[in-house]
Amino acid sequence: MMNEQKTHEKYDVIIIGGGPAGLTAGIYSSRAGFKTCIIESGVIGGEAASTDLIENYPGFPDGTSGLKLTENMEKQAKKFGTEIIYDKVIKIEKTNQLQKGKYKILVTNSGKIQTKAVIVAVGTKPKLLNIPGEKKYKGRGVSYCATCDGFFYKDKKIAVIGCGNSGIQEGLFLLRFVKKIEFVEFLPKPTAEKVLLDKIKEYENVNFHLNSALQSINGDGKSATGITINDNTTLKVEEIEISGVFIYVGLNPNTEFLEGLVQRDKNGYIIIDKNQNTNVSGIFAAGDATIDTVKQIATAIGSGARAAINAGHYTENTN
Amino acid sequence: MSNPFPKVIVFTSPYCSWCKRVKSYLQQKRIRFTEVDVTKNSSAARDIVRRTGQQGIPVTLVNNRPVIGFDKSKLDRLLGIR
């Protein structure tokens, strides 16, 4: 039974976000005997659940799928008693309840819920380019998720925008289906790790447009049919025919709802100390949504564990 | 709900996390559905694009009416879930 409708339930620890950081916090917190729940607005597993092959997570010499890995984390968290509620946290109430020893009130789409400690593990979402055609052809040629949409481009030519780790890694996945990939990168060089670049170089059906900006995504009104790119040095404009565009140009943290309460840096990442404390006592943060500069599963789970242990200490000292 | 046994088809792939979310929601609400893995059935993939213009999954057909992605409120409305 889903418990979406429960209101005013009281928890020791509520974790906002069920990605790797939140699931790890759930495992530690519920195993330590705290009444714990994870509130998740999308899919359990977060960004990691959409990644086909994870090769750098320890313990899996042949790599593992992000979906399987996070399904196992979910099982482990539930086994120790973590509850999962599918809902979206829209606010943490800014009242004198935030004082130490008082329950904090989280406002969700379907009600209010109380907790002694909060762990914010809300991760990030893909950055949009805000160029002509991007919105219009979303789902009709424009995608941010290779594992969701890749198959629809079987034997077609596509573009991947962004040659960081995500762009190259997802490009490698897409090469299972597509005929050819035109990679577009704004910087003069791809920024992905060498191990990924070495792999992509083995393919003949890839082409790189470096030092180039994507100007627009063009289409016939129904779906995307091409892109226009602009060389940053020569200013030459080029039109390329493609059937799909996968965009990996960076991430933005899902932290808008903390505005005016929890301190964030200028890009919206949550400011934490070495114990994952935010500026508000009893509110902790972990994973990709924090100022931690490495955004990986291994670092997200480390910070989730640290946040849960410290939230536990806080909860024990709260009546 | 007008039809107590709606015909529900969910188009999925093995690597799609949002597909898992749609399926677990339907299971939890005890709605029977047929799953079609588009990676094993290219004509199903073409059919989705033809019907919805959508080049992605999950897509759920409820009595032939498409729901794109995990759109809980639309699923609830078409399935009479309160």
Ligand SMILES: Cc1cc2nc3c(=O)[nH]c(=O)nc-3n(C[C@H](O)[C@H](O)[C@H](O)COP(=O)(O)OP(=O)(O)OC[C@H]3O[C@@H](n4cnc5c(N)ncnc54)[C@H](O)[C@@H]3O)c2cc1C
């Ligand atoms: C394409 C791509 C490939 C990657 N490949 C790798 C790799 O090979 N190896 C690796 O280690 N890392 C990889 N990463 C990075 C890895 O996915 C992240 O570092 C990791 O998922 C971060 O975990 P997290 O729990 O902090 O956040 P997320 O995984 O982003 O999870 C946050 C969760 O919070 C939920 N949420 C957000 N706001 C709210 C709210 N208000 N209320 C309730 N829930 C909310 C979201 O729905 C989401 O499920 C990759 C990332 C991408 C995008």
